[in-house]
Amino acid sequence: MLPDELRGFFQQSIEWDSVVGTFDPDEIDGESVGRFLALARTAGRITAVDPDESVDAVLRRLGLIRDGCITNGAVVLFGKDPQKYFPNTVLRIGRFRRADIIIGDHEIRGNLFSQFEEAERIIKNYIGVRYDISEEAMQESFQRKEVWEYPLPAIREALLNALIHRDYFNNTVQTQVRIFDDAIRFHNPGRLPEGVTIEMILREHSSYLRNPKVADVFYRAGLVERYGSGIERIIRALKEEKLPAPEIVSTPLGFTITMRTSPFTDGFLQELGLNDRQIAAFSFLKEHGAITNGQYQKLNSVVASTALKDLNDMVTKHVLERRGTSRRDMHYVLVRGGEGSP
Template sequence: MNLDEILKGTENTTVEFKEKINESIFKTISAFANKEGGIIYIGISDKKEIKGFEYTNSLLGDLTNKIVNLLGIHPQIDCIKVDKKDVLQIKIKKSTLPISYKGKYYTRVGNTTREMQGEGLRTFFIKGTNWDGLTEEYSLDEINTETVRKFIRMAVKSGRLRSEDENEDIKTIFKKLKLIINGKLTNAAIILFGNDPQKYFINALVRVGRFKDETTIIGDRRIEGNLFKQIEEAEEAIKNFINVRYEITGEQLTRKNIWDYPLEAIREGLLNAVIHRDYFRYNVQTQIKIFNDWIWFFNIGGLPEGITLEQLKTTHPSVARNPLIVHIFYLAGLIEEYGSGIGRIINSLNKVNLPEPEFKEEFSGFSLYMRKDYYTEERLKEMGLNERQTKAVIYIKEKGKITNKEYQELNNIKKRQTSEDFAVLEDKGILEKIGTTGKGTYYILKGH
């Protein structure tokens, strides 16, 4: 993008205009270096008026030295002509290291330069650092041998470890799996296989609660131990808090368990929450809340950079926040390493005609919502539907679709009122019209 194009636009995350040199320039240089790089134009006002800049070689030399001494970087500084006036152009590259100015760190938010503080600053410093790969002075005596041996059996059965690995000692296995680095056990080794990981990571646990409503708790499980233990016991806790019915099928009178939610979806949701949580955030537990009509899975830490909520439901790369943990669960045959877990949740819910799950980035983390029935009468009332519209949604849930004529007969109303009601249901995103005109036209629940 050339300067003419820049002047037609506005200041943004990579462009800043300044009339003269002042302290704010050095803060902006820090911000650009800590973000994606950028360009500062000195001699142009915020309103993009070309004021010009009087410079000397001595002044440019002093400015360069000041930037180097105060920020430790070497920008490219040029004098360019704009409307026959001199303008100073300072180009800053993205830095591989954090850049501070007078002990403070800055970033760009839109077209503003802001100081990073608190959680934002902490996140900035650990960016690119994998928690599970960090090492400490842990002891092999803290490792649960039976959990390791169980994992190896699972990995051999899945075909992802060799059978001869079953005979290796734990230290050798851990070195092969990068769970020991430079002779030291990693955080991954302790959280995956430790006897008592909460000795070091007090909130690295799963909390499973059964709620009657938003404030009334009728069941609570606090599940500690290593991640294999947490996954196993959390799944059992969830099963104890949801309903199951039985169907007798076939000549053999085989009993089939029908759970409120498919166990595959529950297991994937649980694995996703435990594996992808941000373990740097030591003050937050992984939480699963079970209500009468829905389940909420929450893990601290949002989506990895470069992945959006919209992309989750499509083919997307697997970006692991905790690559060692992910790899161990992959070897055990519990997950795939291709970002396919979300797809399996969606498919398993679709197979039993449950609503698609909802995904949200909220509370500095990631949420997964599974619902028995998205369009309950209570929810439809909250959405502002009248009695006729509510009856129609319930009808479609039972029959799969509804026509204009069926709606009129169901509610004993005329065609005009029916059309108005359908328009409301479409505007609210509840119904989808199939067909354009004529007898072949009908309505279904959107997304079903």
């Protein structure tokens, strides 16, 4: 076998998180184990635990000790300093003005639970949030409602996906989150397994666990579900907020999920000089995804020639794209991304 083929063979036959090492038991952080047990009890996904149960006993129950030795999975999940043994198991978060201009860079170390918590905090500092103080929102909780630029459930799912399904055998690529003005991209060195396609993971599918021990611990903590439903929940969360579906790519370099937000804010639309009819059509498009000349006429109570003039103007201003090969199937969709998109 060639070196890459040999490496791939071992990766398919060996689970990285079950490999044991000569780790000192003192490397495990008892407080991290305790926080996990609290989460697991709240989620109802772990049997009754003796408060005096030792860390060693908990790790054995979780299958993180084999033949009396601590596994890689135990170290990255609960270690005090996992990077002491696995230098590349860090999470990088960058805020980019453009693909070549970075205005914020963070290297997050520590165990996976710490990385998840810190990463969510940093991402929330970089994405926009507005406050809904409408009567409907106030009725729900008597408090203003936070509306994030991206739905937080989608952010959490993408983060967990990157940490759990990472290819930890790969020591050359770090798990990365890149935040742009109109997009956020999650990348981890863990491409889809042989025979699994993007189309397959976009529909109901069995879960493929590259790191089953890591996945099981996050499941017991109540942070993820089984059955490979993470991508489905990301798509659903974005759809509920009327955001574009995520772009998903798997290459030999790894697995990438990109979420986008529309660059067409109210202020931007006004700067373009769109009239009230066109702005109404824009709102219709965000909800329905496409609009025809006939729908534009009905929406704005105008004749066909006026609708065509308005729609063509939006195409010229790069707000819409014209789709279809004949008058019968002609329709318009929103331009995705915008200038400066990564």
